[in-house]
Amino acid sequence: MTTGLAESRMVAAAVGVETSWEPPMRPTGEAVAALLAAGIAMLTLAFVHQVTAASEAVGAWVHALGTLWMPGAQGIGPYSGEETLTLVAWLVSWAILHVLLRTRELPLSRWLVVFLLMVAVATTFIWPPVFQHLAGH
Amino acid sequence: MRSVLYEPYEMREASTRSLVSVVVLMIGSALGFTLMTAPFTKLLGADAGAVASAFHALAAFLYLFVGTIGLYLGWRLLTGRISAFADLQLLAVVMATLSFLAIVFGNWLYVFYRAEDAGSPRSYFMANAPEIHTIFFEFKTLGALFTLPLAVVAAFILWRYGSQVMQRPWLRYTVAVVIGLSFFYLVVAFGLGMAVTRLKPA
Numbered sequence: 001m002t003t004g005l006a007e008s009r010m011v012a013a014a015v016g017v018e019t020s021w022e023p024p025m026r027p028t029g030e031a032v033a034a035l036l037a038a039g040i041a042m043l044t045l046a047f048v049h050q051v052t053a054a055s056e057a058v059g060a061w062v063h064a065l066g067t068l069w070m071p072g073a074q075g076i077g078p079y080s081g082e083e084t085l086t087l088v089a090w091l092v093s094w095a096i097l098h099v100l101l102r103t104r105e106l107p108l109s110r111w112l113v114v115f116l117l118m119v120a121v122a123t124t125f126i127w128p129p130v131f132q133h134l135a136g137h
Numbered sequence: 138m139r140s141v142l143y144e145p146y147e148m149r150e151a152s153t154r155s156l157v158s159v160v161v162l163m164i165g166s167a168l169g170f171t172l173m174t175a176p177f178t179k180l181l182g183a184d185a186g187a188v189a190s191a192f193h194a195l196a197a198f199l200y201l202f203v204g205t206i207g208l209y210l211g212w213r214l215l216t217g218r219i220s221a222f223a224d225l226q227l228l229a230v231v232m233a234t235l236s237f238l239a240i241v242f243g244n245w246l247y248v249f250y251r252a253e254d255a256g257s258p259r260s261y262f263m264a265n266a267p268e269i270h271t272i273f274f275e276f277k278t279l280g281a282l283f284t285l286p287l288a289v290v291a292a293f294i295l296w297r298y299g300s301q302v303m304q305r306p307w308l309r310y311t312v313a314v315v316i317g318l319s320f321f322y323l324v325v326a327f328g329l330g331m332a333v334t335r336l337k338p339a
Contacts, residue, residue, distance in 0.1 A: 026298055031311060034293050038286035038315075045282055054325040075248035079278060083244075108307035112314065119318060120281075122285055126279040 006050055029101030034112045042092030046125035046129030048082045054135035186249025186339035193242035194334075200235035200284075201327055204320050207232050210214070211291075211316035214309050221305060229292035232319065236284040243281065249339040250274075258337040269336060273329045281326035287319035 052059040059078045066073040066080025075078035124130055171177060181187040207228045213219040251259040262270040294312050295302060302308045 025300060025305075028305075028308070030297055031294050031308060033312065034290045035315075038290045040257060041286045042283055044281060049279060051188070070244070072248045075251065076175060076244055080244070081248065082279075083240075083282065108305075108311055112307070112311050116314070122283070126276060129277045132271065133319060 018087060027103055027105045028108045029104035029106055030098060030107060032106045033097035033101045035111060035115040036118075037090055037094030039115045040093040040120070041086050042122035043118055044089035045082060045086040046131075047121040048085050050125055050131050052078045052082060053131050053137065115124060166309055168317050175284040184195055184249075184338045185252070185327060186246050189242060189246040189249060190339055193239060194247045194330075196235055196239040196242050197323075197330065200232065200239055200323060203228055203235060204323050207316055208320045211320075215313035217303070217306070217309060219303070222300070226292075226295045229288065229295050229316070232316075233292050234284065235286035236288045236319070236323075240282065240285060243278070246339055247278070258333065258339050261337045266336075269333065275325045277329035277333070280318065280322045281330075283322040284319045284326070287315050287322070291315045291319065 048062060052062050052090065062081030063073070063078040064081070066076065066078070066082075066084050068084075069079045070084065077110070125134075167194070181191050184190070184285055207225065210219060210221060210225040210228060214222075214225060219225065250257060254260065255264075259270055259274075291312050294308060294315075298305075302312060
């Protein structure tokens with residue numbers, strides 16, 4: 001016994017009618033959310049590294065954060081905490097942005113430019129002469 | 138019975154199992170030959186972080202290898218002339234995985250790099266050429282972390298949107314740009330890492 005749909009397809013195939021089904025276009029919001037979350041992660045790393053370089057107290061706190069879970073964090077130093085905060089900022093912001101934007105159709109060209117600006121700012125602030133100058137070293 | 142006259146070429150693609158078998162056989166035979174004929178124990182060096190360094194470098198080198206192919210396919214995607222879209226999807230996942238592994242092994246190696254003793258690379262650089270640590274090494278360790286979210290974004294878009302990526306120009310451009318950026322930070326980290334290792338291995 002065949003279902004109505006299967007029967008229709010068999011008939012369509014017999015007379016040469018195209019029955020392929022295209023899924024609807026997925027909104028660009030999910031791609032924008034992923035892009036922005038990656039940008040936020042990079043900016044977080046740059047910011048945390050900046051404040052870690054500027055303040056020993058913050059550096060100690062950031063280091064302590066890394067030692068909570070990362071193997072070998074004691075030997076890695078504050079870098080372990082910087083990685084931790086970057087990871088948290090990335091995943092949390094991605095989850096939030098994904099939920100907020102997933103059904104929205106957003107202009108990807110515009111958000112790509114925003115993302116590139118985020119990357120450029122983050123890169124500038126991880127360049128040691130810049131963050132060392134700002135940290136007063 | 139089909140005639141070979143009408144099928145001069147093998148039309149079926151090699152199965153993944155056969156491909157993996159060939160790769161394992163080639164790598165296994167190369168390793169076996171090396172182990173049997175060379176002083177393998179001296180290959181990694183006597184430094185404290187030799188094993189961590191080997192794993193980190195292996196992951197980074199493989200990432201560079203795969204990333205180069207990914208960059209080419211990303212460029213093909215940008216121009217809209219990609220015929221190996223499924224390969225790019227797979228490569229993006231491999232790139233993200235290798236980025237993660239390179240970071241994990243890099244963390245392990247970092248312990249030896251910044252050890253307190255006077256013989257560690259960090260101590261050596263701070264005593265002899267502090268800018269090697271304060272500029273090049275710092276930038277390398279931070280820039281290397283950028284590769285992971287970038288590679289993951291590329292893989293996510295390629296898998297989430299599937300073939301729609303090829304139909305929508307700005308999705309193509311976005312993936313290509315993200316792959317290009319991840320390759321840029323990979324090359325920066327790889328080049329500086331190699332230079333630092335040449336100057337003072339961990």
